[in-house]
Amino acid sequence: MLSKVLPVLLGILLILQSRVEGPQTESKNEASSRDVVYGPQPQPLENQLLSEETKSTETETGRRVGKLPEASRILNTILSNYDHKLRPGIGEKPxxxxxxxxxxxxxxxxxxxxxxxxxxxxxxxxxxxxxxxxxxxxxxxxxxxxxxxxxxxxxxxxxxxxxxxxxxxxxxxxxxxxxxxxxxxxxxxxxxxxxxxxxxxxxxxxxxxxxxxxxxxxxxxxxxxxxxxxxxxxxxxxxxxxxxxxxxxxxxxxxxxxxxxxxxxxxxxxxxxxxRFGYVAFQNYVPSSVTTMLSWVSFWIKTESAPARTSLGITSVLTMTTLGTFSRKNFPRVSYITALDFYIAICFVFCFCALLEFAVLNFLIYNQTKAHASPKLRHPRINSRAHARTRARSRACARQHQEAFVCQIVTTEGSDGEERPSCSAQQPPSPGSPEGPRSLCSKLACCEWCKGFKKYFCMVPDCEGSTWQQGRLCIHVYRLDNYSRVVFPVTFFFFNVLYWLVCLNL
Structure with missing residues (x-):
């Protein structure tokens, strides 16, 4: 029974399969018979753009590849027989x-x-x-x-x-x-x-x-x-x-x-x-000028304040020395002086002269003159018996020598507080005394030595009230600070004017 049914079922399946595949093959054949085109087949727009870009890149790449071998060929050609040890145009022209x-x-x-x-x-x-x-x-x-x-x-x-x-x-x-x-x-x-x-x-x-x-x-x-x-x-x-x-x-x-x-x-x-002038001006010129002007403050300090004036003068001198050393710190060791060295040297001289002025003033006041409270006419104390003998000796000496009065300089303090000179009369020592002739001769020798100096200068109070100082330059010892207050600033001002005119016009 089964042997009869199986062949029937296989036959039915074959018939159904042939019916399903038949129309598809026919439609394919018809489409193929209808779409037969000779030559390049048309493509969609997107495919055409892609193909054009591909072709352009291929052509550019071809060109690049073509230039590179050409450049290599040129370089190899010119360097093949090139001798880099010889200059061009050797033996012909420079x-x-x-x-x-x-x-x-x-x-x-x-x-x-x-x-x-x-x-x-x-x-x-x-x-x-x-x-x-x-x-x-x-x-x-x-x-x-x-x-x-x-x-x-x-x-x-x-x-x-x-x-x-x-x-x-x-x-x-x-x-x-x-x-x-x-x-x-x-x-x-x-x-x-x-x-x-x-x-x-x-x-x-x-x-x-x-x-x-x-x-x-x-x-x-x-x-x-x-x-x-x-x-x-x-x-x-x-x-x-x-x-x-x-x-x-x-x-x-x-x-x-x-x-x-x-x-x-x-x-x-x-x-x-x-x-550039700014850096050096603030580092050297300004401190030097200020230190020089600071040393002039001592002219307004009283002469009795010796410690204050001395310390100010010494500090100014040491400051100028330090500034001179600092200006040469980052400087070549040349053998000549520069314009800055000359300026600092002159400032140093001004500071030193300000200190020296006080030393001179102190020497003239306290060493050459003897201060007294008031002028007096001094007479030696003698008794009545000796008075007659002294008169006789004086008359005998007056016949041989002219009677002289020695004027000793003493200072008195005026109402304005300024020291003023005065004179006190002294009787000359007797010739019999051991100091009389020698001291008189020493004074005469000293006057002869100072004669050349006093020929042109007359220093008050030594010659005050005399007639022989006419035509000479009178210098008042006690007014030396007053002179310095004017002379130092004026001299420093004219020095700066001359210095800058010369330096800026060279």
């Missing part, structure tokens, strides 16, 4: 090198070491026919790794003390080769160069700091340097570290220096700077 300098920063300028620091970009241009080529490339830019394969001018800086080439992140060097054989070589470096400073007019001085360069091995007949209209680019926007100086400009000079190995062309740039 190599002309055009120089251009761009200053990144200038300073600081060290006065003590007499040197300055400068950061520059140094560019050199020359022609090398061996590097010329014919192609669509106008120029080839190469980094510092290729510099060793080319001939480079052996330029060195003659007055440099230290030179540093920057190498972060790569060596700061660049070579540009043009198709006509022109070569541009650029390098960045920091140089510590010497600068001879003439400090005679310090701090009103101006300096020209040179930067000299030349070829180390090629003389003038093989290498020539020149400026292209002296083009010097200065980047003033950068922070220059001149501090005490102002940059005033640049100048240049070209010269030929003769050496035992030949004549070399030397190019020199001068960086002109002038000192």
């Amino acid at each position: 190599t002309v090198v055009t120089v251009e300098i761009s200053v990144n920063s200038l300073g600081p300028l060290s006065i003590l070491d007499m040197e300055y620091t400068i950061d520059i970009i140094f560019s050199q241009t020359w022609y090398d026919e061996r590097l010329s080529y014919n192609d669509t490339f106008e120029s080839l830019v190469l980094n510092g790794n290729v510099v060793s394969q080319l001939w480079i001018p052996d330029t060195f800086f003659r007055n440099s003390k230290r030179t540093h080439e920057h190498e972060i992140t790569m060596p700061n060097q660049m070579v540009r080769i043009y198709k006509d054989g022109k070569v541009l070589y650029t390098i960045r470096m920091t140089i510590d160069a010497g600068c001879s400073l003439h400090m005679l007019r310090f701090p009103m001085d101006s300096h020209s700091c040179p930067l000299s360069f030349s070829s180390f091995s090629y003389p003038e007949n093989e290498m020539i340097y020149k400026w292209e209209n002296f083009k010097l680019e200065i980047n003033e926007k950068n922070s220059w570290k001149l501090f005490q100086f102002d940059f005033t400009g640049v100048s240049n000079k070209t010269e030929i220096i003769t050496t035992p190995v030949g004549d070399f062309m030397v190019m020199t740039i001068f960086f002109n700077v002038s000192r």
Whole structure:
């Protein structure tokens, strides 16, 4: 039974399957018969845009890939038979090198070491026919790794003390080769160069700091340097570290220096700077002037206040000594004096003279004169018997010698508190006494010694009330402070006027 049913069921399944697949195959065949198109089949718009972008990138990539092998081929060609040990035009003509300098920063300028620091970009241009080529490339830019394969001018800086080439992140060097054989070589470096400073007019001085360069091995007949209209680019926007100086400009000079190995062309740039006066004025001139004027306060202090006047004078002198030492602290040890040294020295002299004035006044008042309460006419005390003998001796002595009265200077205090001179009469000592003739002779000898001085000067009170001082300059000892109150400030004022006129007009 089962054997009869199974074949029937299999037949039914085959019939149903043939009916389901029949229409699908027919529709596929009809569609295929209807959509048969010869040539490129149309695509949707999005597919067209994608295909165009793909084609353009493929073409650009092809071009780039095409230029890179061409540039490599040019570089390999010009360097294949190139000898970097020989300069261009050797044996025919000198190599002309055009120089251009761009200053990144200038300073600081060290006065003590007499040197300055400068950061520059140094560019050199020359022609090398061996590097010329014919192609669509106008120029080839190469980094510092290729510099060793080319001939480079052996330029060195003659007055440099230290030179540093920057190498972060790569060596700061660049070579540009043009198709006509022109070569541009650029390098960045920091140089510590010497600068001879003439400090005679310090701090009103101006300096020209040179930067000299030349070829180390090629003389003038093989290498020539020149400026292209002296083009010097200065980047003033950068922070220059001149501090005490102002940059005033640049100048240049070209010269030929003769050496035992030949004549070399030397190019020199001068960086002109002038000192700013404000710092030195507040650090040196103002303290010196104030200290000098402070020493004049002693002229208004009483003569009896010796400790106050002495301490003020000594303090002023020591302060000027300290200021003079401080001004030379950060200064080169030159053998000549500067304008600032001269000013401080004159201020020191004024302070010392103010102290010396009190010493002279004190000596004249307390050592040359003897103070007395009041003038007296002194007579020796004698008894009646001796009085007759004294008269007889006096008459006998008067016949031989003229009678003389010795005027001894004593001081009395007036109503205004000022010491005034007065005179007291003394009888001369008797010739018989042991001190009489000798003391009289010593006084006469002293007067002869002072005769030359008193010929032109008369010092009150020694000559007050006399007639022989007419036509001479009278100097009142007790008014010496009054004279100093006027003479010192006026003299210092005229000194400052003359000093600044000379220093600012040199």
